[in-house]
Each structure stands twice: as C-alpha cells, then as structure tokens.
Amino acid sequence: MKKLINAPDAVVQDALHGVEAAHGDRVRVSYDPAYVVRRDAPVQGKVGLISGGGSGHEPMHGGYVGVGMLDAACPGEVFTSPTPDQMIEATKAVNGGAGVVHVVKNYTGDVMNFEMAADLGKGEGIEVETVLTNDDVAVEDSLYTAGRRGVGVTVLVEKICGGAAEDGRSLNEVAELGRRVNAAGRSMGMALTPCITPGSGEPSFELAEDEVEIGIGIHGEPGRFREKIGPASQIAERLMTPILDDLPFSSGDRVLAFVNGMGGTPLIELYVLYNEVAKIAQQRGLSIERNLIGNFITSLEMQGCSITLLRLDDEMVRYWDAPVNTPGLRW
C-alpha cells in the first residue's frame, strides 16, 4: 500500500487538520467528536442541514459544508459510519431554532446511528427530519444495506436542499424537497479497479486485467455482473438502460445528468463518457438542462464512474442554480 498518509489510523484526523488549515475562513472543525461546521453556524431562523458517512468519498461530505449547501458534516473513519455522538453534536451546533434536516445515505450503520441522533435531538427539543437517499438501481440489497444504496443523488439533495434552506424555507419544505429529489433520481456505477483502504492495506476486491464490474457500490460492494471491458459507449449503455427504465424516465423529461468519477479516473475519460450519456439521453428524448462532471462522491482511488439522472422540476432547478460556496462545489 502506497499512500500520502502519516499512519493508517491518523488519516481522518490529519485530513481534518488539513481542512481546518485550508478552509478555516469558512468552516470550523471539531475533533472530538469529529465534525466540520459552517463558521457562522448556527444561523438563526435557518433550517440546519447536516450529513455524514464514512470518509473516503471526498469531497463528500465535509467538502460540501458552506453557504448554500451543508451546515455540518460528520466524517466517520474510512468507509465506516460516524457515531451518534458526532451527529447529535453537529445537530446542536447547526440548530438555529428552525429545525435540522439529516441527509442520510442508505447504509445500515448510517441509518441506525442517524436515527439514534434524531431521537437524541428530539429529546433536546430540536425538530429533526430525515431525508434518506437510496438511488442506486444496481441491486436491491447489498453488503451494508437493506434496500437500495444511497449514492450520487446525495450530492444533488445536499445542493438543492442547501439552496432551499438558505432561502428560508421551512423544515418540512426542505425535507419534502429532499425526498422529492431522491424519488426523482436514479444512479448506477461501475469499476475498472478496486481501491485500498488505509486500514486494511489490501484491494477491496479482485478484478481481472480485462474485466469491469457493472453496478458496483462506493465501498466496492458487489454489483450486477462482471464482463470484459468494452468501449465507453457500451459502458454508458450498461449504466443508462437500468437507470432510464427504473423511474422510468420518459421522452420530454428535463434532467440533470451527473457523471461522477470514483476517484482514480481521469477527467478526460469522464468527458468521453459524458458524450455517450448525452447521445443516449438525446435518443430517448430527454433534455439535459443541467450537468455535473467530476469527482464528487468517490471511492478513494478506485477507477470507475457512476451516472446519476435526476428528473428536474422548476424548484429543483432554482435551488440547483442558487449560489454555493463550499470547498467542493462553488458558484
């Protein structure tokens, strides 16, 4: 294992120190329990928006803390759920009196711990609403999940709900919007290579030299099938067909197309893939009105990608376009 780290068990703490050193003008970092929070939190009268999950999917979630997106993020160890005490402390830190939304990816540990934190929050008089993301169409149950996994749509929920919260929308409005985004979004991923967590030092799975895995999860959880690698056009088809058929998306739909890198895939390849995605969307009569291309929900240095399609409505577009100022997403 070769990594730019000091020690496997210090990675998350060291990276948090780096985040504080780099972005201390915008965020504060708490180390025990660990969370990243907007410098100006709590914003009085604004709905607080927090998320969290295992580290290793950067810039998610810590990189999305800032004006127009998350109020706080709770990083677990690499590929490990954060703990309820991180979540409740972050919840309290962002509570400006208007309630707090928890954005939770559907993994058993995350769900359980966020439920506990929501209960603790309510015990302290904080209204908490949960938005669960489960957009991955690849498999119904998985290694760490009952039901579908939460993947790419999480980034879109965080941006769109962040815009709505900044706009002064109520707790129920922000949560309902988040659930609508999740319900209108579908994703699927694939891998060319495994990744290596600092803790294990070993590849998360094995793939032959000429093989890809279609439907992989962001922790290397098994997908639908493996096959010999084909051209980008074929890979786009493999991912787009299940996505399009699942919602289903229909001719005339306005969509946001999100081509995400798993971390180790060069941007030039993501643009090659985006071109194939745009062709398929056009054939199906979809109008891509917004797009996002790059590494936004990764699996350490895994090579691969995921595609997320979100069927847009006017409110989603409005809050997608709203200003955002985070280390990971800014406009």
Place this chain on the structure above:
Amino acid sequence: MKKLINAPDAVVQDALHGVEAAHGDRVRVSYDPAYVVRRDAPVQGKVGLISGGGSGHEPMHGGYVGVGMLDAACPGEVFTSPTPDQMIEATKAVNGGAGVVHVVKNYTGDVMNFEMAADLGKGEGIEVETVLTNDDVAVEDSLYTAGRRGVGVTVLVEKICGGAAEDGRSLNEVAELGRRVNAAGRSMGMALTPCITPGSGEPSFELAEDEVEIGIGIHGEPGRFREKIGPASQIAERLMTPILDDLPFSSGDRVLAFVNGMGGTPLIELYVLYNEVAKIAQQRGLSIERNLIGNFITSLEMQGCSITLLRLDDEMVRYWDAPVNTPGLRW
C-alpha cells in the same frame, strides 16, 4: 489497459465532444484544428489569453476556458504538443484588437510550436506576447525540456492573468504580470505510481511496490531520486525544502500554497499533505494567504502530488480573488 474510452486514437476528439455537450453554454469547440474557445470570443478591446499543451493534464487547459481565465485552449493528443495551426486559429479567434498572450509551459515542442504561431499571428497583424512557465525546481533539463519544466504555476498564471485581462489591462501589463507570477512561483512533484497513456497502453515507468519518485514531471519524466515511501510529513519536507530554498522564500512572505493531485490520489490524502505543508510554512515564517487543493494539473491517473508556492503581491491577490467561471475553476 482499462480505460473509459472508445478507442485510443479517438480519446481527445470524444472528450472534446463531451466538453461541447456539457459546456456549450459557455464555450465553443473547433475540431479541425482543435481548440476550445469562450462562446463570446473575441471580446472587443480585451487582451486575449490562450494556452495549450498535451492532453491528459485535465482540467488544464480546456477546463480553464471561460470568463476570468483563458479565452481559448489548444489540446494536443495525450502528452503531445498541439500544432501551430491550432494555436494560430485560436489566436485569431480570441483577438479582440488588444493583442493576445500565449501562456506556454516550457516543453520543447510546445515552445517551438507557440513560437511559430506567434510569428504567424504577427504576420497577420496581431500583437502576441508569450509568458513561459518554468517553475519546476526538480531538475534543470529533462526528457522533453531544455531548462526547467513548466508545471503548477501555469494554473496560477492563467487565473491571475485571466483576471487582469478581464479587468481591461493592456497586453504588456498582462504579460508582465504573468512573467512576475512565474518568477515568484516554484513547484516540485512526486509519484507513487506511473500512468498509462491510451496510445501506448503501457505504464510510463516502473516503480517498486514500496517506492516513490521525488521530483517527477507531469509526463512521468525522471525526477531527482527514488526512495522507500515515508510518511506524508517526510514527503512534504522532500518537496518543500527545494522549493523554499530556490526562490528563496523568506520569513514574512505572503504565499499562495497549491497542493495539486496528479489525478489518481484521493482528496483525503491531499488534505493530509496540505496539513504538513501548512506546518512547514509556519515553521519558516510564511503566511499562507491563499490556497488551492485538488486535481488541477494532472498526469492522467498517476498517483502522486505536486506542491507549488507563489510569493504573492497585492496585484496577484486581487486577480486571484477576481470572479472566474470555467468548468475547472469557478468562484
């Protein structure tokens, strides 16, 4: 070789189609000869700013085309210089009557072809000034370079000169500012792994399982030495010491610290490294006033990083902070 591509010789064209599909609201793409240009080019009365180089260093340069940064970029094939006809057509496309600045990384092919394009431009009555970047302190001459290689500082030159050109500064002012940025910037890189170009299908070099190369170039050109991998603190020291000693940087200097990923290194590791960079800067009495962390000048999927330090003056800070709206950098 496993890559998200259709065919090795179609990568650049396919990616350009992807860029046009994704960012057609902001840029136009010419395919023969190949260049990416601001949609509103030429902007009358504004100095035009163009760059170019081999592809594979994304988002550089095509990802930096837009308001506040480049007017056009000329992509060569992967790790291959673009041709003079690309450069002269891009020069003409961005000429708004105030002259054009060419930002050229110091590689023999790039320098030769941009010189030819500058001569052609002058022949057509376009004033052209060249800013050559050669900030890599690792080695004096290299595989594709007489003198020092141009690396990370190129991104900073493009941003700062882009801000100045947008502000209506003259051709000589923009070029002089770019040269000052290059003169005040120093970089050094390292690799944990090689990368594989689509054309060759083979790793660009071999490194042992426990070895890193210090001083590597962005095409895998040899660096200063190889050694057994140490902690991030040691790697930061290996890169920072030659950088700090070369300008030299002095206690009290205000700097921009740029920690760049080579493409395949997770962001969490770049933040671990940034934390070490910040510690060393503090020990030396430097004040990091601005920073940039992420994949901005890459070497396909290579794992590794580079560090760039720029000694700031007020004008640089002003134009660094100025608004920018490109696919690769936006605020």
